[in-house]
Amino acid sequence: MRWALIVAVLLIGFALRLRGLSAMTGMVHYDEAYYGVDALSLLSQPRLTPLFPDNFGRESLWIYLLAPSLAAFGAGSFALRVVAIFVGTLTLAAVYWLARELLGRSTALPAMAGLALLFWHVLASHEAFRALLFPLVGALAFAFLWNAYCTDRMRVWIATGVLFGLLAYTYLAARLWLGLAALMLLVWFMQGRRRALIPIGIGAVISLPLVVYLLSNATGGQRVEQVAVSDVGALISNLGVWLRVPFSESTSDAMYNLPGRPLFDLPLGILFVAGLVGLATMIKRWRALWLFLLVGASVAPAVLTTEPLKWLRAIGLNVPGALILGVGVVAIERWFAAVVRFLKFNSISDSMEREFREGLGWLPQAIPVVLLIFAAVRTLDDFDRWLASPALFMPMEQHIYAGIEWLAENTPADAPVYFSPFTAAHPVLRLREWRLSERPVGAFESAQCLPIPEASEAYYFALTMYDAAFAERLGQWAQVEQVYAEPEGGRYAIYHAAPQLGFFEADELDFAGTLVVGITAFPPPRAARGSVVDVTFALRALQPTDRPYTLFVHLYEGTALDEEIRLVSQTDQPICPSDPPARWRADEHVLQTYSLSIPPDIAVGQYTLAFGIYDSETLARLPIGDSDYAMIQTLAVE
DSSP: OHHHHHHHHHHHHHHHHHTTTGGGTTOOOHHHHHHHHHHHHHHHSOOOOSEEOSTTOEESHHHHHHHHHHHHHOSSHHHHHHHHHHHHHHHHHHHHHHHHHHHOHHHHHHHHHHHHHOHHHHHHTTSOOGGGHHHHHHHHHHHHHHHHHHHOOHHHHHHHHHHHHHHTTTOTTHHHHHHHHHHHHHHHHHTTOGGGHHHHHHHHHHHHHHHHHHHHOTTTTHHHHHHBOOSHHHHHHHHHHHHHTTTTOOOOOTTTSOTTOOSSOHHHHHHHHHHHHHHHHTSOHHHHHHHHHHHHHHHHHHHTBSSTTOGGGGGGGHHHHHHHHHHHHHHHHHHHHHHHHHHHHTTOOHHHHHHHHHHHTTHHHHHHHHHHHHHHHHHHHHHHHHHTOGGGTTTTTHHHHHHHHHHHHHSOTTOOEEEETOOTTOHHHHHHGGGGTTOOEEEOOTTTOEEEESSSOEEEEEOTTTOTTHHHHHTTTEEEEEEEEOTTTOOOEEEEEEEOGGGGGSOEEEETTTEEEEEEEOOOSEEOTTOEEEEEEEEEESSOOOOOEEEEEEEEESSOOSTTOOEEEEEEEESOTTSOGGGOOTTEEEEEEEEEEOOTTSOSEEEEEEEEEEETTTOOBOOBTTBSOEEEEEEEEO
16 A cells, blocks of 8 residues: 555656646756757767866766757757656655655655645756756765664665765755765764765765866856855845745746745645644654754755845755655644544543544544645646746747747758857757758847858848847848747747848958958948947958957048057957857858947047957957058048
């Protein structure tokens, strides 16, 4: 019977975590996609690394787990989420074992059921973040640790060390759990358990590559420095915030919670309160104390940061939270069972006791079961509401995912496609670029520049909710037709463009055989003091270059350019940082407009506009013939 209940709870937990998988096909968060891109890099370049440095640095174990799934199912959201679903479900079994080792067999199944129905963990199991691996490995490690304490078997001590070594590679917040484990082992060692040093040694050896990496790379600890609180006042304030989290205040970030939902809803809140009382009355004090220490080590990574309600930082709290819920179930059962004994010891008749047992004897088990069923219904309903929330559109990158799918299905296989406002490093674009087959793919921020290919046609994806004038700007250089617009809200559109090749015929100047530049839009010949003049350049790369360059526009006094001429105004802008020359193809021009302010206090007269290019890092100018700048035109300032 017990095994049947265990399987039933696992299946219910799995079903809750599986729900909505198809609806999330077109959803991939920026960070999720980054994990996927790194996992794909492992498939193309197999290697061992303790940490992936991009995106603030991320421990590697999760990424190694994703790689086989991506190889089997392809680079998409399903391959990422299926790993999260199974990791979340396995965490239920891990919590069952930990509860059994720490609190006893009677608490194990209720603790697993509590976690299976906890909305926070159900939602987290739908999202492919590395933080999800932390509760699984951590719960297993502590289950082994308590088993080793009770049995003193060598193989269990060894397995404990292996698991704590792996825990270091899951998530930044796991380091406090490692500290708690090390403290326990040292205490046990001083109490005479010599084998307690074995997990410390094995864990240290396994985690050593990560430690060496963090110590030898200046960027290894940058994330901690960026988010850590700086004063005691902020720490106290954060503690106050988290005291309200269980029943009232919670994160409003739509990615991690249904805004306004507390950590525990009403049924689980009742079980949680009962669990707190049960810890004080039913559980051995030192084991209850350890559980509270685990709560502290779980919530500390959030409390010690500038944004305390970043729930991923406290995701370890799911484990002690589930254990307390399990204690709450058992406590309620025992309290109601005590009612029977109370009535019996107060000299009620045998017939009255029999009637009580027959009529109300089912209450001790039924009440927590009803609460758990109520919690399951609430979690199911809240997850469906979360899934339908329009607030997920941007953080889940649904726009770019859908745009890639439309372009893959509706454009010629060799037509260039561009995405704005993005960069080629955007992880969703990199993860799904294979869907665009042989099409040349580019990305840029339209506020910086505009790439135009020499091909007869090209397609542009534009996030029009941020750039409503995109089609108008593109229309200056191409015949533009909108071929698709998002049906709900019009937040993005796709345009077909037939470039007008006339602007390519502008005279081009060769800068050091690296870049050629033509002027496609000159300013008017006359300008007022205090006004702004615009110059649009068309740039093209003659050869591959990985150097960053800056183009400058200068305004000089007079019309004769010589060493004595006086500079009166200038503007310097990097050349399209979102789509730098290193990514330019030979068949495309990149248009960029530079705005130069005319000083309001200069004298009326004739001035000269000139421009040049220099290396953004070394500041060395690129030569053009015998000079290092070229004249644009004369300008009459009035």
